[in-house]
Amino acid sequence: MLILTCPYCGITADETELAPGGEAHLKRHGPGSGDDEFHSYLFTRENPRGVHFERWRHAYGCGKWFHAARDTMTLEVFGTYKAQTTEPPKEVRAAITARHPGWSWRDFS
Amino acid sequence: MSDPISAMNMARFDGIARIEETGLHGMITLRGDLASKPLKAAATAVAGVAFPGANEANCEDDTGICWMSPDEALVMCPYDTVKAGVAQMQKALARQHVLVVNVSDARAVFQVSGPSAREVMAKLCPVDLSPEAFKPGMFRRTRMAQVAAAFWMVDDQTFRIVCFRSVADYVFSLLRVAAQPGSEVGCF
Ligand SMILES: [Zn+2]
Numbered sequence: 001m002l003i004l005t006c007p008y009c010g011i012t013a014d015e016t017e018l019a020p021g022g023e024a025h026l027k028r029h030g031p032g033s034g035d036d037e038f039h040s041y042l043f044t045r046e047n048p049r050g051v052h053f054e055r056w057r058h059a060y061g062c063g064k065w066f067h068a069a070r071d072t073m074t075l076e077v078f079g080t081y082k083a084q085t086t087e088p089p090k091e092v093r094a095a096i097t098a099r100h101p102g103w104s105w106r107d108f109s
Numbered sequence: 110m111s112d113p114i115s116a117m118n119m120a121r122f123d124g125i126a127r128i129e130e131t132g133l134h135g136m137i138t139l140r141g142d143l144a145s146k147p148l149k150a151a152a153t154a155v156a157g158v159a160f161p162g163a164n165e166a167n168c169e170d171d172t173g174i175c176w177m178s179p180d181e182a183l184v185m186c187p188y189d190t191v192k193a194g195v196a197q198m199q200k201a202l203a204r205q206h207v208l209v210v211n212v213s214d215a216r217a218v219f220q221v222s223g224p225s226a227r228e229v230m231a232k233l234c235p236v237d238l239s240p241e242a243f244k245p246g247m248f249r250r251t252r253m254a255q256v257a258a259a260f261w262m263v264d265d266q267t268f269r270i271v272c273f274r275s276v277a278d279y280v281f282s283l284l285r286v287a288a289q290p291g292s293e294v295g296c297f
Contacts, residue, residue, distance in 0.1 A: 008179050009164060014235035017251055060252040062178035 002075055007082050009062040021055030024067045025086060025106070049073050051096055051103050053088060056080075069096060113188075116217040116277035124288035126223035130281065134171060134218050135191030136271070137184040137198065141207030143176075151201040152184050155194040166248035166261035168269070175248050175261065175271075183259075183271070188213060217277035221284060222267040227297045230260065230268055232287040239297055240265065254283050 002015040011017075022045070029041040046052065052072045057065045067085070069078040069092050076099070079092035088108060096103055103109060117130040137155070141148050149160040156174045158167040160182075166175040168185060175183040186194045191213050198209045221229050231238040233253040243249070245262040252258065256279060258272040272280045 011164065011249070012237075016235050060257050061250045063181075064178065 004056060004068050004077060004080050006058040006061060007066050007080050008064040011061050013058055013061055017060040019057040019059035021057055024053035024055045051100055051105050053105060116274045117281050120281055122285045124290050125225040125293050126221050126229045126288045128284040128288055129220050131218045131220050133188040135186040135188045135194060136213045136216050137195055138210045138212045139182045139184055140180055141205060143180060143182060147202060147205055148207060151198045152182055155186055155198055156184050164248055165246055168261060215274055216271055217274045219270040224266055225293055226266050226268055228294050229287045233283055253280060
């Protein structure tokens with residue numbers, strides 16, 4: 001069972017109170033972008049065994065979207081943070097490094 | 110004009126807890142910057158209680174304010190004063206970026222009371238409802254089985270639940286099953 005703390009209302013929410021929103025920190029490629037960029041934006045996703053960044057929505061609670069960093073294999077949660085950010089905050093990265101020295105995910109490490 | 114009635118027409122059930130629909134309530138959704146002084150003043154003027162903090166409810170009988178999210182509050186008042194309450198808030202906040210909507214007829218309200226009330230709620234919600242974790246004055250939006258609901262405690266043995274009117278029958282049935290005689294779990 002996955003339990004995430006919503007960074008907006010502070011509630012420790014059970015997975016059944018949340019709605020998954022897929023991979024985090026995607027750059028939206030729209031009009032003016034190349035075919036490859038648009039294809040990648042639509043279809044190419046990470047599928048890691050380990051550190052992963054995702055979007056979740058506190059759907060049955062305060063309704064806000066947020067980010068979560070977690071381990072897909074152990075379900076360990078490294079941290080959650082607000083949606084108004086384009087990259088994981090320092091403390092979340094530090095928490096991941098503590099468990100997985102040398103980790104990387106897309107352009108983040 | 111026909112008289113408005115509540116979704117379950119004051120249905121009641123007695124099991125390990127008493128389940129009752131509490132009838133019609135005035136409910137006003139208020140969205141905006143909850144830190145804004147005019148917004149708080151408009152809400153407290155209608156509800157007559159202090160503005161609650163995050164995840165709290167300040168409710169007395171038919172009036173009160175519930176904290177719904179960082180930018181949403183639910184203002185409660187008697188059903189027959191809700192239109193005046195909405196008009197009063199809209200007038201007070203005419204120059205603010207806010208939303209004031211009468212949602213009274215889109216909601217149903219239930220009360221669960223008795224020594225096993227916590228157990229009945231805990232069977233249905235993914236929430237820690239132990240007396241140490243959830244206390245009167247707190248407010249929680251969550252799910253009850255398959256539908257969205259929100260609740261607070263009037264006192265240590267009494268919950269008030271707000272849900273959508275369209276699922277009132279489902280919620281009443283859930284509560285009735287969770288409160289079946291002999292179904293105590295005994296964990297609190
Ligand atoms: Zn939340």
